Amino acid sequence: MRLCRFTANGNEAIGFTFGDGRVAGFDAAASAAGIDAPAAADLRDLVTAGPDAWAQAQAVVDATGLLDATGDWSSAADDVTFHHPYRPRQNILRAGWNSRLAAGEAKLEPLPKLRYYTMSPTSVVDPGEPISWPIDLTEQVYAEPQLAVVVGKPISFLSPSEALECVFGYAVATDVNAYDLMLLHGQWDKPTSMDSFFPWGPTIVTADEAGNVDNLAASLQLNSETVIEGSTSDAILSVGEMLSELGTGTTIEAGDVVVFGAPEALGFGQSPERWLREGDVVESSIEGLGSITNPVSPYKRG
Amino acid sequence: MRIATYTVDGHQGVGLVIGEAVVDLHGGAEAAGHDAASLPGDMLSIIQAGDDAWALAEAFDEQLDSSPLDGSGQGTWWWPTSDIKFDAPFLPTKNMWVVGANYYGHMAAGFARIPRPAVVPPVPEFFCKGLPSIVGDQEDIVYDKRATVTVDYECELAVVIGKKGKDIPASEAEDYVFGYTVCNDVSARELQLGHQQYFRGKSQDMFGPLGPLVATRRHIPNPYRLRIKQRVNGELRQDTSIGEMLYKINELIAVLSQGMTIEPGDIIVTGTVEGTGFEQLPQTWLQHGDKLAAEITDIGVVHNTIKMAGIQ
Numbered sequence: 152m153r154l155c156r157f158t159a160n161g162n163e164a165i166g167f168t169f170g171d172g173r174v175a176g177f178d179a180a181a182s183a184a185g186i187d188a189p190a191a192a193d194l195r196d197l198v199t200a201g202p203d204a205w206a207q208a209q210a211v212v213d214a215t216g217l218l219d220a221t222g223d224w225s226s227a228a229d230d231v232t233f234h235h236p237y238r239p240r241q242n243i244l245r246a247g248w249n250s251r252l253a254a255g256e257a258k259l260e261p262l263p264k265l266r267y268y269t270m271s272p273t274s275v276v277d278p279g280e281p282i283s284w285p286i287d288l289t290e291q292v293y294a295e296p297q298l299a300v301v302v303g304k305p306i307s308f309l310s311p312s313e314a315l316e317c318v319f320g321y322a323v324a325t326d327v328n329a330y331d332l333m334l335l336h337g338q339w340d341k342p343t344s345m346d347s348f349f350p351w352g353p354t355i356v357t358a359d360e361a362g363n364v365d366n367l368a369a370s371l372q373l374n375s376e377t378v379i380e381g382s383t384s385d386a387i388l389s390v391g392e393m394l395s396e397l398g399t400g401t402t403i404e405a406g407d408v409v410v411f412g413a414p415e416a417l418g419f420g421q422s423p424e425r426w427l428r429e430g431d432v433v434e435s436s437i438e439g440l441g442s443i444t445n446p447v448s449p450y451k452r453g
Numbered sequence: 454m455r456i457a458t459y460t461v462d463g464h465q466g467v468g469l470v471i472g473e474a475v476v477d478l479h480g481g482a483e484a485a486g487h488d489a490a491s492l493p494g495d496m497l498s499i500i501q502a503g504d505d506a507w508a509l510a511e512a513f514d515e516q517l518d519s520s521p522l523d524g525s526g527q528g529t530w531w532w533p534t535s536d537i538k539f540d541a542p543f544l545p546t547k548n549m550w551v552v553g554a555n556y557y558g559h560m561a562a563g564f565a566r567i568p569r570p571a572v573v574p575p576v577p578e579f580f581c582k583g584l585p586s587i588v589g590d591q592e593d594i595v596y597d598k599r600a601t602v603t604v605d606y607e608c609e610l611a612v613v614i615g616k617k618g619k620d621i622p623a624s625e626a627e628d629y630v631f632g633y634t635v636c637n638d639v640s641a642r643e644l645q646l647g648h649q650q651y652f653r654g655k656s657q658d659m660f661g662p663l664g665p666l667v668a669t670r671r672h673i674p675n676p677y678r679l680r681i682k683q684r685v686n687g688e689l690r691q692d693t694s695i696g697e698m699l700y701k702i703n704e705l706i707a708v709l710s711q712g713m714t715i716e717p718g719d720i721i722v723t724g725t726v727e728g729t730g731f732e733q734l735p736q737t738w739l740q741h742g743d744k745l746a747a748e749i750t751d752i753g754v755v756h757n758t759i760k761m762a763g764i765q
């Protein structure tokens with residue numbers, strides 16, 4: 152399934168994308184197919200609801216395969232406004248330095264232990280909405296294309312393969328950070344948590360359809376120019392290994408979103424250094440998961 | 454007022470702590486002739502409800518303060534504190550924010566062990582504790598030796614935010630405070646230092662005891678007069694005035710809200726004082742059976758027992 156949250160004709164819904172650029176809400180699709188919609192008020196509800204609700208969502212998607220795809224139960228994706236999937240219940244978990252390339256850029260030898268930190272759930276923002284920060288606060292804002300891991304079952308003292316089994320799905324994200332503030336604060340949670348610093352989605356692709364997530368191409372386009380090309384295979388720890396380590400002593404809960412670690416970062420990784428500025432447009436893409444585009448527009452504090 | 458989330462006879466409620474009694478906010482207010490129906494049923498919702506809800510609760514609190522409880526209602530809408538359990542006040546809607554290196558004594562003695570110069574950071578050093586770390590009074594802190602064997606304590610003043618805001622000037626920051634509680638910022642030192650970013654070392658499950666209650670800003674007009682105390686098996690290990698805090702609460706709120714919205718129910722844990730096990734020579738770590746009592750005067754004490762997973 153490719154799950155999403157969107158607004159069509161003024162109504163917000165959760166549903167799925169399918170076929171050739173179509174999108175449908177679960178309620179409308181289930182009604183058209185004559186079966187029950189999954190019981191979930193939002194996508195976080197669905198992610199945390201467990202296998203029965205997931206199977207019901209899949210049943211709706213499957214049942215609509217028999218219907219006319221352009222019926223009035225669905226819309227053209229171009230005609231709806233997509234939102235980020237949901238605001239997580241607690242901070243977004245983040246594996247930093249999970250990249251042989253990034254570690255190389257920072258001249259870290261030997262490869263470091265991962266830096267685990269978190270981003271406030273207030274940092275989530277919709278596709279198309281501006282990435283924004285107080286313009287006088289930082290001069291070194293940069294972006295990374297990121298694999299966001301959506302956890303469906305609690306992870307606590309599990310092996311890497313067991314931990315991977317707990318993943319509900321995956322999404323593309325643009326991870327935005329303020330490099331000068333990261334150095335200044337020492338701890339990275341605050342300088343990465345500003346409002347609008349976590350555009351993600353709009354689609355959560357369930358694990359069964361995401362392929363081998365340890366070998367997905369990831370890229371970042373800045374004003375339509377490809378500035379980062381990498382792969383999740385550049386990582387130091389695989390998705391399962393990272394979840395297993397982070398989940399050792401710290402339970403990763405259903406609904407938590409874990410950012411895997413960059414293939415490479417725009418900014419200090421570039422030569423010359425390139426920081427985001429007013430008027431830029433940033434697009435992150437991950438193979439099979441889609442892309443997310445946001446304009447850049449810092450603001451002046453009152 | 455001093456407001457608590459408590460459990461008695463398997464029922465959880467929100468109550469006012471009056472001396473040595475807990476008065477159920479809803480049951481007690483109704484018994485006293487107030488209309489409590491507009492008050493939400495849990496502490497986070499009360500904090501989110503804003504000024505009107507707080508004023509109603511404060512009015513009832515004042516009335517209770519001026520008219521001592523008699524025997525009527527005991528066991529139905531009020532209990533001696535010895536009869537109830539104080540739970541964690543509430544789960545916030547995001548991780549707790551915690552400030553490192555915010556008292557000179559802890560910084561000087563602690564950084565000597567890393568080593569790192571004991572210089573006040575140029576801006577507050579914020580890190581986070583995840584929600585699965587939060588436990589209440591009298592709950593066990595179970596560490597697992599597969600994750601850590603260097604468990605340490607840090608008693609800290611926790612500030613509860615009452616109002617939404619962003620880019621808040623320090624001069625207005627006090628208006629954003631709902632109240633104060635106690636957090637024991639229990640830490641896994643080898644994880645904290647090994648990963649350099651502190652999250653994993655600070656966010657082991659159950660490593661964030663919180664409570665026993667929230668004292669509102671009206672009850673604590675000047676938190677800098679209070680003292681932070683921590684006892685381990687009855688021995689006083691930490692004992693310092695909050696007046697020694699380096700980045701004050703209004704500065705912490707101002708910096709934290711730069712570019713980032715803070716919300717009602719957010720918790721900012723403001724840093725620990727000298728006396729942690731990390732600072733000792735040799736360093737000492739908490740062991741199975743150790744009893745912690747983290748106290749801030751005029752707020753209360755959070756009691757927790759350290760257990761190691763696999764030992765009964």
